[in-house]
Amino acid sequence: MxxxxxxxxxxxxxxxxxxxxxxxxxxxxxxxxxxxxxxxxxxxxxxxxxxxxxxxxxxxxxxxxxxxxxxxxxxxxxxxxxxxxxxxxxxxxxxxxxxHCHLAIAALPDWQPVMYPKVATKFPRLASQYFREKGQQVEIIKLNGSIELAPIVGLADRIVDIVSTGRTLRENGLVELEKMMDIxxxxxxxxxxxxxxxxxxxxxxxxxxxxxxxxxxx
Ligand SMILES: Nc1ncnc2c1ncn2[C@@H]1O[C@H](COP(=O)(O)OP(=O)(O)OP(=O)(O)O)[C@@H](O)[C@H]1O
Ligand SMILES: O=P(O)(O)OC[C@H]1O[C@H](OP(=O)(O)OP(=O)(O)O)[C@H](O)[C@@H]1O
Structure with missing residues (x-):
């Protein structure tokens, strides 16, 4: 070295x-x-x-x-x-x-439960573990940023992302479904x-x- x-x-x-x-x-x-x-x-x-x-x-x-x-x-x-x-x-x-911020699951307000929801996130390991522990089968789609874009353009049904003020979710018309953990x-x-x-x-x-x-x- x-x-x-x-x-x-x-x-x-x-x-x-x-x-x-x-x-x-x-x-x-x-x-x-x-x-x-x-x-x-x-x-x-x-x-x-x-x-x-x-x-x-x-x-x-x-x-x-x-x-x-x-x-x-x-x-x-x-x-x-x-x-x-x-x-x-x-x-x-x-x-x-x-x-301070928290990790959350978010989606469009009119989200529907589907069999294998696609979940976009920068945190594939954390997200997989979370859904596995809840017994929910999901397809994880790894992104590197601008995660909120994914449900809007139809790439994913839900996202797992950082929320702080909530402004990014709000301004992109998404709602928080579940808080996963404080960070x-x-x-x-x-x-x-x-x-x-x-x-x-x-x-x-x-x-x-x-x-x-x-x-x-x-
Ligand atoms: N909106 C936020 N408000 C407060 N803390 C945040 C927020 N977003 C992320 N964090 C915290 O700050 C850390 C660094 O986030 P930051 O946005 O600087 O980098 P990043 O987006 O992960 O990196 P990169 O610039 O490489 O994409 C995160 O790991 C998280 O703990
Ligand atoms: O709740 P808010 O206060 O709006 O903050 C949350 C946003 O901040 C982070 O994104 P960042 O600015 O790091 O950009 P990124 O999408 O490139 O990761 C996070 O991924 C959210 O998009």
Whole structure:
């Protein structure tokens, strides 16, 4: 493997680009880790925060558990939805209580029960497991985004997708049929890093936990 990425003794943190990013950066700052202004407006994918002794790997949300499982990152921040879908071998350390949303089943208001409903989703594993546990046979259609489109254009009878404000469902004329689970973002760790960098990681958990609980740092 290439040695191009040498983080020294800095803690390597996989951060999801996208909507979790800002909240997670704010959380780390509140926890007393000085993150450079570069974070707020940059296209760089590796950002060092020397004063915090951290280096951040900015990845696609769905790839964060992969970087952590393979030990390219020591810890990572990821939505519980992605964590369950990816089924990576990592430790889940802390509920960060950010990026609140829920996973739901939705459809057009005039939906009809059919024998083998087609279900479009970005979360094929989670959706399959959910319907299997309910004893319902469905056909899962994996999509990569704009899931709400599927019932409108006739690709699927139902969708399994993230709902936050409900605006996307509303504006596309869909209704929520069933809430599947609440989702927040989690701190995860590589199993070996958790042992080898235990002091650093435990300190990170302790500081983040205090912010999450609203107790402030120290
Ligand atoms: N509308 C939302 N409101 C709040 N949190 C959300 C919302 N949608 C998704 N999330 C949470 O944020 C995480 C990242 O979502 P985001 O939309 O940034 O990425 P994505 O759409 O999964 O990735 P990509 O940009 O690669 O398509 C999700 O895994 C989920 O936990
Ligand atoms: O309830 P709301 O507040 O409207 O948020 C829900 C929407 O947000 C997410 O989509 P995202 O913006 O990530 O786009 P995507 O369809 O490309 O995944 C999710 O997949 C819903 O479409």
């Amino acid at each position: 290439s040695q191009a990425f040498d983080a020294g003794d800095m803690l390597r943190i996989a951060m999801p680009k996208g909507r979790i990013f800002e909240e997670a950066v704010e959380l780390f700052r509140q926890a007393g880790y000085p993150l450079p202004a570069e974070f707020d407006d940059s296209r760089k994918l590796i950002v060092e925060a020397p004063q915090a002794n951290m280096v951040f790997i900015l990845a696609k949300p769905a790839d964060v558990p992969t970087y952590v499982e393979y030990g390219t990152a020591d810890v990572g921040v990821v939505g519980k939805d992605v964590l369950l879908e990816e089924e990576r071998d990592v430790y889940e350390l802390l509920d960060l209580n950010i990026s 927040t973002s989690r701190l995860i760790a590589n199993r070996v890093s958790y042992r080898m960098k235990n002091t650093q990681i435990e300190e990170l958990i302790r500081r983040l936990e205090r912010v999450v609980k609203g107790e402030g740092v120290r």
